[in-house]
Amino acid sequence: MTTEMRHHPGINLSHSRPEDERHAEVTVFGFWTFLMNDAILFALLFATYATMVNRTAGGPTGAELFDIGNAFVETLVLLLSSFSFGMGAVALKEGREHPLKLWLGVTLVLGLGFIGLELREFAGLIGQGATAQTSGFLSSFYVLLSIHGLHVLVGCIWIVVMLAQVSTFGLSRQVRSRILRLGLFWHFLDLVWIVIFTTVYLPAVAS
Amino acid sequence: MFKDTMLDPAGPVSAATRDLFFDSVGLMLIVVMPVIVLTALVVWRYRAGNVAARYTPHWGGSRIVELGLWFMPVLIVVMLWFVVWNRTHALDPYKPLASGQPPLVVQAVALDWQWLFIYPDENIASVNRLVFPVGRPVTIELTSDSVMNSLMIPALGGQIYAMAGMQTELNLMADRIGVYDGRNTMFNGDGFSAQVFTAEAVDVAAFQSFVAEARNAGEALDSASFETLATPTIAGPVRLYSSVENNLFHTIMASHGSMPHVAADASSTMHAEHNP
Amino acid sequence: MSGPWEGEHQGHAITQPSSDAKAEARSYLWGLGLAALLTALAFGLAVFKIFSGPALFAAIGVLALAQIAAQFRFFLHIDLSRQKREDLQLILFTGLLILIMVGGSLWIMASLDQRMMG
Amino acid sequence: MNSSMLFGKLTFDALPFYSPIAAGGAAVIVLGGAGVVGLITWLRAWPYLWREWFTTTDHKKIGMMYVILALVMLLRGFVDALMMRAQQAIAMNAEGYLTPDHFQQVFSSHGTIMIFFMGMPFLFGIMNYIVPLQLGARDVAFPLLNAIGLWLTAAGAALVMASLVIGVFSTGGWTGYPPYTELSYSPTVGVDYWIMALLVSGIGTTLSAINFIVTIYKMRAPGMKLMQMPLFCWTALCSSLLVIFAIPGLTVAGGLLALDRYLGMHFFTNDGGGNVMNYANIFWIFGHPEVYILILPAFGIFSTVIPTFSQKKLFGYNVLVYATMCIAVLSFTVWLHHFFTMGADANVNAFFGIMTMVIAVPTGVKVYDWILTMYRGRLRFDTPMLWSIAFIVTFVIGGMTGVILSIPPLDYVFHNTLFLIAHFHNMLVPGMLFGLFAGYAYWFPKATGFRLDERWGRRAFVFWVVGFYLAFMPLYVLGFMGAARRMAYYDQPEWQIYFVVAAVGAFSVLLGIGCQVIQLVVSIRNRKGTMDLAGDPWGGQTLEWSTSSPPPEYNFAVLPQVSELDAFQVAKEAGRPYVWPTHYEPIEVPRNTALGPIFGGLAFVLGFAVVWHIWWLAAFGIAGVIATIIARSFAAETTRIISSEEIMATELRWHADVRAKQEANS
Numbered sequence A: 001m002t003t004e005m006r007h008h009p010g011i012n013l014s015h016s017r018p019e020d021e022r023h024a025e026v027t028v029f030g031f032w033t034f035l036m037n038d039a040i041l042f043a044l045l046f047a048t049y050a051t052m053v054n055r056t057a058g059g060p061t062g063a064e065l066f067d068i069g070n071a072f073v074e075t076l077v078l079l080l081s082s083f084s085f086g087m088g089a090v091a092l093k094e095g096r097e098h099p100l101k102l103w104l105g106v107t108l109v110l111g112l113g114f115i116g117l118e119l120r121e122f123a124g125l126i127g128q129g130a131t132a133q134t135s136g137f138l139s140s141f142y143v144l145l146s147i148h149g150l151h152v153l154v155g156c157i158w159i160v161v162m163l164a165q166v167s168t169f170g171l172s173r174q175v176r177s178r179i180l181r182l183g184l185f186w187h188f189l190d191l192v193w194i195v196i197f198t199t200v201y202l203p204a205v206a207s
Numbered sequence B: 001m002f003k004d005t006m007l008d009p010a011g012p013v014s015a016a017t018r019d020l021f022f023d024s025v026g027l028m029l030i031v032v033m034p035v036i037v038l039t040a041l042v043v044w045r046y047r048a049g050n051v052a053a054r055y056t057p058h059w060g061g062s063r064i065v066e067l068g069l070w071f072m073p074v075l076i077v078v079m080l081w082f083v084v085w086n087r088t089h090a091l092d093p094y095k096p097l098a099s100g101q102p103p104l105v106v107q108a109v110a111l112d113w114q115w116l117f118i119y120p121d122e123n124i125a126s127v128n129r130l131v132f133p134v135g136r137p138v139t140i141e142l143t144s145d146s147v148m149n150s151l152m153i154p155a156l157g158g159q160i161y162a163m164a165g166m167q168t169e170l171n172l173m174a175d176r177i178g179v180y181d182g183r184n185t186m187f188n189g190d191g192f193s194a195q196v197f198t199a200e201a202v203d204v205a206a207f208q209s210f211v212a213e214a215r216n217a218g219e220a221l222d223s224a225s226f227e228t229l230a231t232p233t234i235a236g237p238v239r240l241y242s243s244v245e246n247n248l249f250h251t252i253m254a255s256h257g258s259m260p261h262v263a264a265d266a267s268s269t270m271h272a273e274h275n276p
Numbered sequence C: 001m002s003g004p005w006e007g008e009h010q011g012h013a014i015t016q017p018s019s020d021a022k023a024e025a026r027s028y029l030w031g032l033g034l035a036a037l038l039t040a041l042a043f044g045l046a047v048f049k050i051f052s053g054p055a056l057f058a059a060i061g062v063l064a065l066a067q068i069a070a071q072f073r074f075f076l077h078i079d080l081s082r083q084k085r086e087d088l089q090l091i092l093f094t095g096l097l098i099l100i101m102v103g104g105s106l107w108i109m110a111s112l113d114q115r116m117m118g
Numbered sequence D: 001m002n003s004s005m006l007f008g009k010l011t012f013d014a015l016p017f018y019s020p021i022a023a024g025g026a027a028v029i030v031l032g033g034a035g036v037v038g039l040i041t042w043l044r045a046w047p048y049l050w051r052e053w054f055t056t057t058d059h060k061k062i063g064m065m066y067v068i069l070a071l072v073m074l075l076r077g078f079v080d081a082l083m084m085r086a087q088q089a090i091a092m093n094a095e096g097y098l099t100p101d102h103f104q105q106v107f108s109s110h111g112t113i114m115i116f117f118m119g120m121p122f123l124f125g126i127m128n129y130i131v132p133l134q135l136g137a138r139d140v141a142f143p144l145l146n147a148i149g150l151w152l153t154a155a156g157a158a159l160v161m162a163s164l165v166i167g168v169f170s171t172g173g174w175t176g177y178p179p180y181t182e183l184s185y186s187p188t189v190g191v192d193y194w195i196m197a198l199l200v201s202g203i204g205t206t207l208s209a210i211n212f213i214v215t216i217y218k219m220r221a222p223g224m225k226l227m228q229m230p231l232f233c234w235t236a237l238c239s240s241l242l243v244i245f246a247i248p249g250l251t252v253a254g255g256l257l258a259l260d261r262y263l264g265m266h267f268f269t270n271d272g273g274g275n276v277m278n279y280a281n282i283f284w285i286f287g288h289p290e291v292y293i294l295i296l297p298a299f300g301i302f303s304t305v306i307p308t309f310s311q312k313k314l315f316g317y318n319v320l321v322y323a324t325m326c327i328a329v330l331s332f333t334v335w336l337h338h339f340f341t342m343g344a345d346a347n348v349n350a351f352f353g354i355m356t357m358v359i360a361v362p363t364g365v366k367v368y369d370w371i372l373t374m375y376r377g378r379l380r381f382d383t384p385m386l387w388s389i390a391f392i393v394t395f396v397i398g399g400m401t402g403v404i405l406s407i408p409p410l411d412y413v414f415h416n417t418l419f420l421i422a423h424f425h426n427m428l429v430p431g432m433l434f435g436l437f438a439g440y441a442y443w444f445p446k447a448t449g450f451r452l453d454e455r456w457g458r459r460a461f462v463f464w465v466v467g468f469y470l471a472f473m474p475l476y477v478l479g480f481m482g483a484a485r486r487m488a489y490y491d492q493p494e495w496q497i498y499f500v501v502a503a504v505g506a507f508s509v510l511l512g513i514g515c516q517v518i519q520l521v522v523s524i525r526n527r528k529g530t531m532d533l534a535g536d537p538w539g540g541q542t543l544e545w546s547t548s549s550p551p552p553e554y555n556f557a558v559l560p561q562v563s564e565l566d567a568f569q570v571a572k573e574a575g576r577p578y579v580w581p582t583h584y585e586p587i588e589v590p591r592n593t594a595l596g597p598i599f600g601g602l603a604f605v606l607g608f609a610v611v612w613h614i615w616w617l618a619a620f621g622i623a624g625v626i627a628t629i630i631a632r633s634f635a636a637e638t639t640r641i642i643s644s645e646e647i648m649a650t651e652l653r654w655h656a657d658v659r660a661k662q663e664a665n666s
């Protein structure tokens, strides 16, 4: 990799014009600040989940409920979507609009697929009578997962908006800077998911 | 003015708390008093009208002074650390008090808005009135049948929360006969202000006659009469119960199966919260 | 530690877009490969219980940290060697706070649970 | 379609006819509101207000609106305080004039308003006005976000006010501990109002904080290094960082409580495996940093005011910066001290007690630095300085009682008593509030061009200080006697005298506030005499004084070149305070936008709908928010150019003012 100067962590538009970089530097830094705020939010939800995991109030436990296969597929789908977004970022860097749209489209499909898988899992659990009202444990499970899922949904809507904007404005400065931030957001969600499968699903099957 | 408070302790815990108070405040005053005095002096001396005072508008720092500034507060705080570590362990409310006698066990249940005290060994119970022998440690086990409460008897020492489905513990002792105020300090609704009880430190004979009085009270405390007692009551009367249903305290706890270990027998549906 | 106007005109090593893009694409591929591997390992360990108990949980935890590091490196292009920047400090500081908040909460809650078992 | 679908839980019973006093309060709000609306309509001021204020993205106007919001809420919070003081003064063995239910709403709204809708907006207002000026910047990093932040805060405040008229407010205190605040114990909408107000304003605060962090990191004047920023900017930065990292705690605690209440989940319920202790834990992960969010900017104000009026350099700038950062970081390591009495084991309690005490060290160093700043100075006792001196002396008393509370065995005795109430008012009033008053008096001439009246300022000061001591020192005594907080009445005759003294103190504060109101009127009337458009009435040291009063929309026609601390002071001493070019560049500023009021309005509607379970309206609110964001992202033109001619004209007018002042002085 070249030793180019990076103005901010995350996806870079290294060959863009300097004022681009400045604009991006300011907004990206702001966006990182927001992401860190969000990270704390998730951290507290994780802490809550960890303190609630044994509070099953006589209801089912994670070990009895979770389908590890489904979690594995969800993980792969999200990971692939991170990768496809990355390929989109590469296309953006080269200024190639068409591949960019294509990769964004792939990411969108994968994102929606993830949400679908999650909803299917929820439906299955609810079918077994394991609802968010059953126990403190399940409340914290559903809320943790849904907050992450909602973030993915927001990401999907954002992708749709960006697809429309690329079509409307082309790869304008604004548009590129927004895709950049969307990318940070999307990768961030994958990071959160790593913690989810590690603290929610794996301990349940491992114990 | 401070009769029967921490400053006029009626037991070893509050006496130790008072000593701790004076020790730590003494330490702190070493660094806090100078601030007040110096501020007054500096403000007076360097008022603009006093042209005789030295004026150094560009003096913005000095290595030595700046390092020196940290020294005193650090010293005091480090001394306080040792105090905190030792006394927090010594005065842990769960810690049984040193005494030749075995502690009297009392199980306190916080209700809306009164206190129920169960004496498991004597198999009696009282409401809004806690009676115990002077000079003998009291181990109070607490739970709540409602929201979070906090039991405090200022003359004897500190407080601890009472929470539904859980059990906390408070060890106190009186070394002076007297009637002390006790109350819930954790806001819990309309009857909060009136949720007081009397804590009576009495001699052994008087304690025996209190037990006898309760035994003759007539009413027994079982699930049904507990249910009546637990309905919200503001400024309820003192009551006595001649006997207590076996393990009632734990039944009450289990009825709010919050904790993992009691959740298993949460099958008891005793006035569970209604979920609209 | 520089204001936005400083460094604006410092040499932007404008690399050839195509070679740069290739390097970037390779980075994403590396990321994908590593993440997939680490995920598979973690799930494998948990499902097949090659060993168990605290060691297993520790292993899963380490794999997760490794994967987070890998994704930071290859997807978000952040690592520790790059020049000091506010963003990096922010991320590291957040990490510290998460450690304090989560660690503290677990410690406190464990202590409380243990003391309230009656 | 039945009415419950249309109006949710909202019925005519929601109107406050349950108590004459509540009805009176509601009437004041409604009539007052109607009066203001009527007055504006009569003056035909709506278009002006909309154009110049409501839709503005100028950080200075946003700052002023924050301060106005804070002052309005301050009055409401103060009325609450007076009501409580009056109640407790007479409620010995008697019910008093407030029912317990009403008393509970009063202390809950007082605490909530003072912390979230008085303290925070006041601080953010002053930060908004001053930080960009001190940085030598033309604007904040995200002007739109800034406007939205203001309007979301206002929406939260409006929800609290609405609860007075429609429905009730929470009775759970500003801390809202469950399970008391769970549906089974608090079935009314009060808690829902409380949660929604906090969630909405929490988002607003977060947006503003992001804006400040980026502004401070990325928008400083050319050449200004971080360690050359005025101290107030440092405290604004630390405070904003605390917001970013602390507010999620409030969001999670409040949000999960809402899920319990709305969807029957079991996070903090007594049954179903809920864990009430976790609420306390998460709330205080937020709550403790919150009190430092409130105090740090006040420290920054004192660090600006004291050197100016000592006519001397600030002592130990570096140390003050590091101490501020220490306090900010440490504030995340002490939260358990708010629930020492929950029953954690001695190791846990001792650990958090020890961590708490550590904060006394950097705070103490700051206090010493302020005293050393005055040492060998030439002290002028204008009101900002008076507030600062009273702060130093009084704050250390509150700090000491804080350290007393941080010793777990002592906290077992003082927790939940009036000793605690005395401690934190002892921090919040002389600390934060006096700081805000100092900042208000200090920067008022910057924002308006004329100074506040000194005579009435001093009167207010005396009444406030005397009132503070009278109102809160008796509470320490009552704390020793075991008087619990939040009591509507009591039965201990020996307590009453202290409550009466406290009520007298609150009354003295009322006189102080009266003086402040008079001060404002008198100052506006006599403004000719104190006018200083040149912009530097106090002999200030930092860049905000190097531009006109009030500053032009673009702040600086030419960005200052900074190479040292106290840039303006240095330039003045070098004999070239102002650099006046002959040629001006046009400047790009953000256009006005209706998005702030739109988001504020939608957030209020959404909050109100959720409180009353009016789901169609809530859906409308959410859809509105999403649609607005997307629509905005397609808007192309968001900035406007101020021409160089216009700038030239403005600047020349200011130059004339400056020359006139220089001549008058020589």
Ligand code: HEA
Pocket: D071, D074, D075, D077, D078, D081, D082, D084, D085, D107, D108, D110, D111, D112, D114, D115, D118, D119, D172, D173, D174, D175, D421, D425, D428, D429, D432, D433, D440, D471, D484, D485, D486, D487, D506, D509, D513, D516, D517, D520
């Ligand atoms: C910033 C925070 C803040 C401030 C400033 C105050 C200020 C005051 N507070 Fe309070 N208070 C709290 C935060 C604050 N409080 C909190 C968090 C609680 C806990 C709530 C709970 O239990 O949950 C509480 C609780 C509380 C109680 C309840 C005690 C109990 O539980 O039993 C009482 C009792 O009287 C009280 C009294 C007062 C009084 C007399 C003042 C006085 O100092 C006076 C107040 C006056 C003003 C705030 C100034 C008004 C100024 C103006 C209007 C300016 C005018 C105009 C111009 C400048 C132009 N407060």
Ligand code: HEA
Pocket: B028, B031, B032, B035, B073, B074, B076, B077, D175, D291, D292, D294, D295, D337, D338, D339, D356, D357, D359, D360, D361, D363, D364, D365, D367, D395, D396, D397, D398, D399, D400, D401, D402, D403, D404, D405, D406, D407, D411, D414, D415, D416, D420, D423, D424, D427, D428, D431, D432
């Ligand atoms: C601006 C607000 C503010 C500030 C700055 C502080 C500052 C401090 N607070 Fe306070 N606090 C509150 C607002 C504030 N607090 C509120 C609102 C609550 C209650 C909330 C509720 O329950 O409703 C509370 C509650 C509270 C508690 C919980 C009590 C309980 O619920 O039982 C504790 C316990 O440790 C505490 C401690 C401290 C300490 C140690 C400091 C320290 O930071 C103080 C440091 C300052 C000094 C010490 C003075 C100057 C120093 C020197 C001169 C140097 C040398 C001194 C020594 C070495 C001692 N506070």
Ligand code: CUA
Pocket: B163, B166, B167, B259, C112, C113, C116, D277
């Ligand atoms: Cu409190 Cu378990």
Ligand SMILES: [Cu+2]
Pocket: D287, D288, D291, D335, D337, D338
């Ligand atoms: Cu605190």
